[in-house]
Amino acid sequence: MPDFPASLVEFQHQFPNDDACAAWLSAARWPSGFRCPACAGAKGWPHGGKPFTFECAACGKQTSVTAGTIMHGSKLPLLVWFWAVYLMATHSNGISALQLQKQLGLGSYKSAWLLCAKLRRAMVAPGRAPLAGLVEVDEAEIPLRTKADPVCGGGGRSPQGKMLVAGAVEVENDAPGRLRLAAIKDFSAASLHGFVAANVAPGATIKTDGWPSYARAPDVRHEPHVVGAMAAHVVLPWVHRAFSNAKTWALGVYHGLRRQHLQSYLDEFVFRFNRRRTRPAAFRSLLAIALVRKPLTYNMLIMPEAQG
Numbered sequence: 284m285p286d287f288p289a290s291l292v293e294f295q296h297q298f299p300n301d302d303a304c305a306a307w308l309s310a311a312r313w314p315s316g317f318r319c320p321a322c323a324g325a326k327g328w329p330h331g332g333k334p335f336t337f338e339c340a341a342c343g344k345q346t347s348v349t350a351g352t353i354m355h356g357s358k359l360p361l362l363v364w365f366w367a368v369y370l371m372a373t374h375s376n377g378i379s380a381l382q383l384q385k386q387l388g389l390g391s392y393k394s395a396w397l398l399c400a401k402l403r404r405a406m407v408a409p410g411r412a413p414l415a416g417l418v419e420v421d422e423a424e425i426p427l428r429t430k431a432d433p434v435c436g437g438g439g440r441s442p443q444g445k446m447l448v449a450g451a452v453e454v455e456n457d458a459p460g461r462l463r464l465a466a467i468k469d470f471s472a473a474s475l476h477g478f479v480a481a482n483v484a485p486g487a488t489i490k491t492d493g494w495p496s497y498a499r500a501p502d503v504r505h506e507p508h509v510v511g512a513m514a515a516h517v518v519l520p521w522v523h524r525a526f527s528n529a530k531t532w533a534l535g536v537y538h539g540l541r542r543q544h545l546q547s548y549l550d551e552f553v554f555r556f557n558r559r560r561t562r563p564a565a566f567r568s569l570l571a572i573a574l575v576r577k578p579l580t581y582n583m584l585i586m587p588e589a590q591g
């Protein structure tokens with residue numbers, strides 16, 4: 284992958300215009316030169332009429348640098364995409380669609396929201412390795428924001444309704460490693476075993492508060508610590524801190540989360556948490572995933588079953 288900027292000033296220097304962004308994407312997609320996706324031909328040249336498009340010398344197929352990626356078919360300039368990636372990936376709290384609309388001068392809230400929603404889908408790396416070693420696992424309730432609440436402005440939280448979330452954090456030398464968060468439908472053994480199986484490697488040890496649903500989770504060793512409700516944060520400090528930071532973040536940046544999009548916001552929190560020590564590099568990893576994620580339409584993004 285090509286280099287990434289270490290600061291805003293470097294970003295501006297490296298990406299002054301759409302051409303610079305297209306050159307970066309082209310180098311990332313075809314590190315050893317253009318390769319035609321149709322016939323694998325290695326010879327092509329820039330298309331005269333269409334910007335950022337190559338034409339294959341062998342079969343004549345035209346391929347845009349964004350074809351088949353999450354940026355495919357977008358009407359937004361590449362520079363706007365790059366700015367959005369930079370702001371979403373490197374800012375310690377991320378940025379809401381409303382803030383992004385203002386910062387980038389986008390015409391509508393909908394196009395800002397769509398940009399954010401597409402990038403959020405690029406926050407889960409395909410084939411990421413499951414958590415290993417000692418892993419704290421717990422579950423939490425987070426408040427739900429209903430449809431009736433205003434999209435922007437403070438205080439838009441509904442007192443009714445909670446969403447259920449399972450969390451897991453690797454613990455190495457008394458410090459947190461990688462995090463996973465998932466929306467779950469209940470705290471049953473089926474739901475929690477499913478969460479553990481999807482996120483924790485076979486042979487790992489899960490440390491829990493002794494909630495009976497975790498018992499006999501397959502393929503992992505279980506270390507239950509049965510405690511009163513008040514003391515769970517003492518036994519499972521890192522997963523509790525992650526839940527608490529995620530709740531504060533959801534309220535601060537988004538004024539609460541909606542059930543429909545819960546998993547994609549959890550993915551965004553996890554992406555940033557797991558790259559907290561390498562923020563500038565997060566710009567590159569977000570773009571790298573955006574290049575391999577399939578294009579999504581607005582309708583696919585507003586339907587919860589389009590997750591993942």
Ligand SMILES: [Zn+2]
Nearest residue numbers: 319322339342
């Ligand atoms: Zn070809």
